[in-house]
Amino acid sequence: MKTLLLGILFVFTAFVLKAQEGHELWLRSSQKTVPVKIICSKNTPTLAIARQELQQGWQGEPNATVTLSITKNKKIKTDGFRLTQHEVEATTDRGILYGVYELLRRQQTGEGIQDEICNPSYAIRMLNHWDNLNGTVERGYAGMSIFWRKDDPFVVTEQDKTRWQEYARANASIGINGSSINNVNASPTVLTPEYLNRTKAIAAVLRPYGVKTYLSVNFSSPKVIGGLPTSDPLDPAVIKWWKDKVDEIYTLIPDFGGFLVKANSEGQPGPQDFGRTHADGANMLADALTPYGGIVMWRAFVYSSNDKDRAKQAYTEFVPLDGQFRDNVIIQVKNGPIDFQPREPFSPLFGAMKKTPVMTEFQVTQEYLGHSTHLAFLSTMWEECLQSDTYQEGPGSTVARCTDGSLYPQKYTAIAGVSNIGLDTNWCGHHFAQANWYAYGRLAWNNNLRSEQIADEWIRQTFPPASPSTTGSSLYAADWRENFLVPVKRMMLESREAVVNYMTPLGLHHIMSANGHYGPGPWWAPEKMRADWTPPYYHQAGTNGVGFDRTKKGSDAVDQYREPLAAQFNDPATCPDMFLLWFHHLPWDYKMKSGRTLWEEICAHYDKGILQVRQFQKTWDKVQPYVDSSRFVAIQRKLRTQCSDALVWKDACLLYFQQFSQMPIPYYLERPV
Numbered sequence: 001m002k003t004l005l006l007g008i009l010f011v012f013t014a015f016v017l018k019a020q021e022g023h024e025l026w027l028r029s030s031q032k033t034v035p036v037k038i039i040c041s042k043n044t045p046t047l048a049i050a051r052q053e054l055q056q057g058w059q060g061e062p063n064a065t066v067t068l069s070i071t072k073n074k075k076i077k078t079d080g081f082r083l084t085q086h087e088v089e090a091t092t093d094r095g096i097l098y099g100v101y102e103l104l105r106r107q108q109t110g111e112g113i114q115d116e117i118c119n120p121s122y123a124i125r126m127l128n129h130w131d132n133l134n135g136t137v138e139r140g141y142a143g144m145s146i147f148w149r150k151d152d153p154f155v156v157t158e159q160d161k162t163r164w165q166e167y168a169r170a171n172a173s174i175g176i177n178g179s180s181i182n183n184v185n186a187s188p189t190v191l192t193p194e195y196l197n198r199t200k201a202i203a204a205v206l207r208p209y210g211v212k213t214y215l216s217v218n219f220s221s222p223k224v225i226g227g228l229p230t231s232d233p234l235d236p237a238v239i240k241w242w243k244d245k246v247d248e249i250y251t252l253i254p255d256f257g258g259f260l261v262k263a264n265s266e267g268q269p270g271p272q273d274f275g276r277t278h279a280d281g282a283n284m285l286a287d288a289l290t291p292y293g294g295i296v297m298w299r300a301f302v303y304s305s306n307d308k309d310r311a312k313q314a315y316t317e318f319v320p321l322d323g324q325f326r327d328n329v330i331i332q333v334k335n336g337p338i339d340f341q342p343r344e345p346f347s348p349l350f351g352a353m354k355k356t357p358v359m360t361e362f363q364v365t366q367e368y369l370g371h372s373t374h375l376a377f378l379s380t381m382w383e384e385c386l387q388s389d390t391y392q393e394g395p396g397s398t399v400a401r402c403t404d405g406s407l408y409p410q411k412y413t414a415i416a417g418v419s420n421i422g423l424d425t426n427w428c429g430h431h432f433a434q435a436n437w438y439a440y441g442r443l444a445w446n447n448n449l450r451s452e453q454i455a456d457e458w459i460r461q462t463f464p465p466a467s468p469s470t471t472g473s474s475l476y477a478a479d480w481r482e483n484f485l486v487p488v489k490r491m492m493l494e495s496r497e498a499v500v501n502y503m504t505p506l507g508l509h510h511i512m513s514a515n516g517h518y519g520p521g522p523w524w525a526p527e528k529m530r531a532d533w534t535p536p537y538y539h540q541a542g543t544n545g546v547g548f549d550r551t552k553k554g555s556d557a558v559d560q561y562r563e564p565l566a567a568q569f570n571d572p573a574t575c576p577d578m579f580l581l582w583f584h585h586l587p588w589d590y591k592m593k594s595g596r597t598l599w600e601e602i603c604a605h606y607d608k609g610i611l612q613v614r615q616f617q618k619t620w621d622k623v624q625p626y627v628d629s630s631r632f633v634a635i636q637r638k639l640r641t642q643c644s645d646a647l648v649w650k651d652a653c654l655l656y657f658q659q660f661s662q663m664p665i666p667y668y669l670e671r672p673v
């Protein structure tokens, strides 16, 4: 009996441990840690965490002495730090914490440490959670919300606190210092006392990790929960309502970050409902927050059904308002002009608003890139955007520089990522989706980092070799590098392009199936549906060709880009292939630079996408000896689904487009492009 019970216990423990696999993210505890002595003259909750992290994670010289010092070194910006092998110097305790995480990361990845100063590219590095108060997550593919739930919504359990703490720690380890914790399609209810109290409890757990709490607010709140007859931003009673609400919030949460606002966008209320502008609305909220140092992140995700080209509207609405916003308003702009597609050119708003701070919004959750089923390392996509040259202040005016304060004077600089986190044990649904959370944080800290380095760091921390040393010269390490690190990194770096190939190659966009945005749906166009919500609006396929004409003869969206880009995009001969059908409607037999017809080129890209995923499967099968079985099998299964999905995408799209092209589908599978 006893043996049986012990047996059951053993199996249960093994099961639990297996289920936990992946929960530690890139912060896996290591057997290689050794004792360390720490000197630090101050003590705060944040510094206590820094000490604890060093004690738990030190892999340097045994019994070394590490000094943590808070100084007034002017070269170190807020949150920044100076690092040597045995010292972290910063001007704030948050800076010390970030320095400690960097020091430990360098030890684990084997990257050397010189005497160096690391300052963040953006002062505010946000995660935006699209979590609803009933616990569901909009576009969330990793389970329910970690912040809200339907049953017992106001009870804060120990389990809640542990999870928030683990979440905050992961964020701090990559430099994320702000979380907006509810959906941008915001319920006014979040501003009622019970929800504000829960927000206070969340903020208390995030605070020592340097993560500030923000809320998304609904512009109609004064009317809906305040009982006022209007929410007009110029109405004195409305202004007073917001001021009082802000006072109430700061009484509960003295370091509250501010508001994120989606207004007059996709049916959400906003100042235009009262004949006011975005600036009127944003400034009213900003004024209420000013006494406390809070900020407003006002989203520019606007489009309407009567616009001939949705891609143009944000620029058209916002550029004329440049200079009219308070200095604590930041305009939050999605990376591309449509909506988080696998590939878009950068939004022309970057660099176009010269007197208003603009921040980039990336989507970490993979709404249009295979949810948490497809492996897509998004770092390459974000790098592509950040490094895009807007030419707004001459060559070299990259999106990164247009938003980080190096080209335009800005009181605040910021960046946001729409989170992919939920209650799933591994946080993100797909083990490789954790790499996107990681990559977003690293790029928010340093917008000049390269994806190759980010992938390398992430793999070394998330899948470390089971024995001696990742970095040492032992045979094992060399073997691990060659047979695990290199091929897995290659797979990650190629993965987003593979998705582009099998979903939306050559500038095609928004041809996903309705609502879910997972599978293909280029045909989807119910009779009474708004045209701009249906794929045919975007691909414009017909017997005369395919693609959206945004040239000067078409919607003229090209004109929103600064020369030489406008001219380059306007001419199919100079437009990069990757944006061809974004800017042009071209005949099926159009001759491509490769010598193929456009039709053949489209076919070749869909085909290449499949080949790439098949290669990922082969790569993954071969690395089995280097990965725990739980993660190995989970990833193998996901890749299998990804491969069959890629085939569906190819078959569906090519069969659909073929009715217009009337051309045969070439057999490519053995002739990759």
Ligand code: GCU
Pocket (backbone or CB within 6 Å): 138, 139, 184, 185, 262, 266, 301, 339, 367
């Ligand atoms: C997309 C997404 C919506 C989301 C919106 C936004 O359209 O599908 O779910 O609300 O973006 O960013 O506001």
